[in-house]
Amino acid sequence: MNGFEDKREDDLGSRIDAEMADSFDEELEMELDDDRLARLLDIDGGNLDRPTLDRNLYFRELFRLQRELVKLQDWVVDKKLKIVVLFEGRDAAGKGGVIKRITQRLNPRVCRVAALPAPGERERTQWYFQRYVSHLPAGGEMVLFDRSWYNRAGVERVMEFCSEDDVEEFFRSVPEFEKMLIRSGIILIKYWFSITDDEQHLRFEMRIRDPIKQWKLSPMDLESRRRWEQYTKAKEAMLERTSIPEAPWWIVEAVDKKKARLNCIHHLLSQIPYGEVLHDPVTLPARVHNPDYFRAPIPKEMYVPTIY
Numbered sequence: 001m002n003g004f005e006d007k008r009e010d011d012l013g014s015r016i017d018a019e020m021a022d023s024f025d026e027e028l029e030m031e032l033d034d035d036r037l038a039r040l041l042d043i044d045g046g047n048l049d050r051p052t053l054d055r056n057l058y059f060r061e062l063f064r065l066q067r068e069l070v071k072l073q074d075w076v077v078d079k080k081l082k083i084v085v086l087f088e089g090r091d092a093a094g095k096g097g098v099i100k101r102i103t104q105r106l107n108p109r110v111c112r113v114a115a116l117p118a119p120g121e122r123e124r125t126q127w128y129f130q131r132y133v134s135h136l137p138a139g140g141e142m143v144l145f146d147r148s149w150y151n152r153a154g155v156e157r158v159m160e161f162c163s164e165d166d167v168e169e170f171f172r173s174v175p176e177f178e179k180m181l182i183r184s185g186i187i188l189i190k191y192w193f194s195i196t197d198d199e200q201h202l203r204f205e206m207r208i209r210d211p212i213k214q215w216k217l218s219p220m221d222l223e224s225r226r227r228w229e230q231y232t233k234a235k236e237a238m239l240e241r242t243s244i245p246e247a248p249w250w251i252v253e254a255v256d257k258k259k260a261r262l263n264c265i266h267h268l269l270s271q272i273p274y275g276e277v278l279h280d281p282v283t284l285p286a287r288v289h290n291p292d293y294f295r296a297p298i299p300k301e302m303y304v305p306t307i308y
Contacts, residue, residue: 053258065265066105073106073142075274080139082186085268086148089193090231091221092203094254098193098264099144106142115146128152128170129177136186149174153238158230159223171241178247188247189271191264192239193254197228 076083087095103111114135123131129149137143152170156162181188195203204225207213224231243249250267254260 053256053262058258058262061262062101062265065262065269066101068269069102069265070105071276072269072272072274073110074277074279075272076142077110077140078277081142081272082137082139082184083142083272084137084145084181084186084188085142086145086150086188086190087193088147088150088154088191089252089254090195090200090235091224092200092207092216093193093195094257094260095146095193097257098252098261099146101261102144102265102268110140111142111144113144113146114148128166128173136181149177150238150242153242154231154234155220155224157234158227159220171237174242175244178242178244182246187272189268190243190247190249191252192235192249193252193260195254199255200225200228 075081087099089095099113103113114132116131116135119131132145132149135143135145149170152162152167153174157164157167178188204217204221207217239249252260252264252267
């Protein structure tokens with residue numbers, strides 16, 4: 001290899017390193033956004049004494065766990081596994097943040113998120129579980145439900161969108177429904193994200209004061225804040241009556257967002273035995289050069305203006 005080729009290889013290596021650093025910056029941007037939110041909030045003229053996790057440790061562990069998630073993804077595809085993970089919890093409990101970190105490095109064709117809107121008029125006349133069934137995975141897929149069929153035991157019950165008879169029927173049906181999923185070969189994992197009254201109050205105040213995050217606060221969220229105690233009773237009934245040996249509930253302590261993310265991802269990985277899938281080495285083929293090829297110039301007006 002001559003000096004020119006050596007330099008070209010060095011330049012390529014440097015550019016690859018820079019691209020990998022940019023990939024990690026994506027997570028750093030989200031963390032800096034958390035800090036920005038914290039600075040927006042000033043309660044009683046002082047800072048809140050909140051639990052924190054060392055940033056270097058957090059990033060090191062997050063990236064390590066995300067590498068393991070990629071291995072798990074390869075295993076899921078190779079073994080044609082079907083995985084369903086439910087994320088439940090109060091508004092602003094941090095479910096979305098964990099889901100983002102799980103999916104961040106994964107193939108969206110393998111790992112996808114199901115976040116269903118309120119049921120429409122036709123869906124309200126269907127079998128309750130029907131609209132969720134169409135989102136279940138095929139072999140080689142993972143589906144993360146950002147809220148799930150447990151809406152009936154939570155928001156629908158507390159907001160009186162269904163009757164107590166509907167809730168009772170749900171409690172009778174859901175264990176059988178989940179056992180049926182498991183018998184079909186689905187691996188089902190259920191997480192409840194637990195935060196305190198004070199922590200939810202803090203996070204709602206952050207959203208109110210932050211124009212970038214205000215969209216996250218709906219009238220339903222504000223009403224849920226008023227009905228904190230009713231939600232607590234509904235949650236306790238749900239956990240008691242729907243945690244079954246085949247699909248138990250797992251509680252994630254989520255007051256500290258960083259710890260919650262790491263603990264949840266670590267636990268998720270521990271629930272699915274997986275190994276490393278060996279792949280053939282990847283070699284880029286030589287680019288074909290055609291002497292007759294002519295690349296026509298693109299008009300300047302078609303380019304996005306270079307503002308930055």
